[in-house]
Amino acid sequence: MAIEIQVPALGESVTEATVGKWLKSVGDTVAVDEPICELETDKVALEVNATAAGTLSEIVAEEGANVEVGALLAKITEGEGAAAPAAAPAAEKAEAAPTGGGSLVEVHVPALGESVTEATVGKWLKAEGEAVTQDEPICELETDKVALEVNAPVSGALARIAAPEGATVELGALLATIDGTAQGTAAPKAAAPAAAAPAPAATAPAAAAPAGANVRASAAEVAKEKGIDVSKVKGSGAGGVVTKADVLAYASGGQAAAVAPAPVAAAVAAPAEEGGLPREEVVPMTRLRRTIAKRLKDAQNTAAMLTTYNEVDMSAVIALRNQYKEIFEKKHGSRLGFMSFFVKACVQALKEVPEVNAEIREDAVIYKNYYDIGVAASTPAGLVVPVVRGCENRSFSEIENEIARLGKRARDGKLSMDEMTGGTFTISNGGIFGSLMSSPILNAPQSGILGMHAIKERAVVENGQIVVRPMMYLALSYDHRIVDGKGAVTFLVRVKENLEDPQRLILDL
CATH class of the missing domain: 2.40.50.100 (RNA polymerase II/Efflux pump adaptor protein, barrel-sandwich hybrid domain)
Known part of the structure; x- marks a missing residue:
């Protein structure tokens, strides 16, 4: 009996795909759920699995062909014994x-x-x-x-x-x-391969990422409980991050197993210098890093992206923060930072210029009457943007507490997808790294992103007098397909006004 293999559902709004590669040839035996071909869409790549065991009797859609959902890809003739080859390795390993x-x-x-x-x-x-x-x-x-x-x-x-x-x-x-x-x-079954590796290659990862450079919160907690100096633990996570498993391995004397080099291709272009490090290392990009790169480039290729700039005098916010930060922390259990002021200022500006809070979906503009603000956070694994939801209904303390909670989960690598999707606008703070000016890239499909920068004392003119003020440059990158120059400038001016006179935020002006 011939079983037809059809193009499966490809996801919301995706109706067609391209046949990327056939993993099986006509005449090959296939097992149930075994991948037989790869499909590529404009959003994802996915494998199509066999729905029955047997022989691949016909390939209908050749590699490179465009196929719609439900189209016929191939036919499988059912037969006994086809599942055995795929199952054999698993059975063999299970016995061992x-x-x-x-x-x-x-x-x-x-x-x-x-x-x-x-x-x-x-x-x-x-x-x-x-x-x-x-x-x-x-x-x-x-x-x-x-x-x-x-x-x-x-x-x-x-x-x-x-x-x-x-x-x-x-x-x-x-x-x-x-x-x-x-x-x-007790521990290191994996120690043997690590010991057999050449000495320079085995020590390179540890030297490239100093011990204790980045520590997950869960690892720090365990280290504190066990009285371990976490700076002595070598991290095995991405970028040398010390994980909970590293601390446990260190405590049991199995650190060698915990820091065995990950499966990373290392290509040495020339003999190592006397210091021990190779001149070059080739490290494959992680899936997260590849996705970040693709999304940022797609945003540049898709949106008509433009950036407008302004500067804000942070004197009033700094004075207000210094006056109430101790009382605020004692009452709410969180520090009063600058981000809550920026979130509130942006919400007020977004209400006045709604197109910055909108997105283009096919040939329509979707205006959003809610304000879920993404706050970009740098982690050892890469840039992530957790979302603070319902900012229009949150108080300063609620915003600060939520940012702190999401930031901790981001550093621990525990953010869920729900915590990272659905934002309507993004704020990125490059100032914490010392950036004085930059042009942030849109977080698609959003139409706007605000870039914060370092606060620097500069000479400015007020009422004909030269005075020194703590100034910050602001940058708004926006999608010019939906946001006009007037709207973008108006938005940034409103943010500036709200920050230079923060009482406006309290009075909802």
Whole structure:
């Protein structure tokens, strides 16, 4: 019997795709759910799996062909024995995995967030046969937008790793199995490969990222509990981040296993200098970094992006903050920062210039009567933009508390997709790194982004007199397809007025 393989649903508003590559040829045997071809759309790339076991009898849509949802891709002739080849490796590995005579608990890819269906296995924090405790991180997953840790659902021994580092896994796919009754080894089963590696290559990652340079909050908490100097722990996360697993490995004497080099291609262009570091290293981009790069470039290619500038005298905000910051922190439990003033000032300006809070969707303009402000945050894994929702209804303290909460989750790599999607406008603060002036890139599909910069004392003229004031340059990048120059300038002037006279924010003027 011939089974037809059709183009699956491709997502909201996506109606066609291009056949990228056939993973099987006519006459090949296929197993149920085995990938047989790849489809590419303008938003995602996805694999099409076999719906039955058998033989691929006909390929209808060749590579490079454009196909619509529901179109016929191929036909499979059902037959026995086709599933055996795909199942054999798994069965072989299952026999080799330690079972300890107990029941095996499967670890699957967890929910990754709205519209995210696959991830890349970044790093295994545990090796096969190694002991794990319940809720202990055992591996790291990377998606297009977030990096997250997968924790052990039970205590026991890691019996089998089903998805190796670098593998692309779909939602619900099997990552590993844990023997809930086995004890497991104390630590470094992975130490042998690390020891066999050439000395310069093994030491390069540690030298490139100084120990303790970046520490996840969960790692710092465990280090504090165990009395460990976290600066002595070598980080194995992206960019040398010290993870909770690194601290636990250090505590058990298994740091060598924790810092075994990740599967990164390192190409040395010339012999290492006497200091030990190679002249060049080739490090593949993470999935998150690739997505950031693509989204920023797409924004430049799609929007008619333009930037307008102004400057704001921060004297009034600084004075107000200095006057009330201690009382504010004592009452609300959070510091009174500058960001809440900027969020409030932007909400007031967005109400007056609604097109900056809108977006273009196909041939229509979508005006939004809610104000979910994205606050860009730099993390060891890359730039993320968590969203503070309902800013028009939040007080200064509520905004500060939410920014602090989201910032902590961003640094720990625990932001969910819901916390990063749906923003209507973005604020980016390059001033914390010392930036004096820049032109931020739009966070598509939004139509505006405000760039904050460093506060510098400068000489300005007031009433014919030269005075020194703490000044900040502001930059508004906007989509000129929807926002005219007048609207952009008006928006920035309103933000300036609100900050130079913050009482306007209280009185809703």
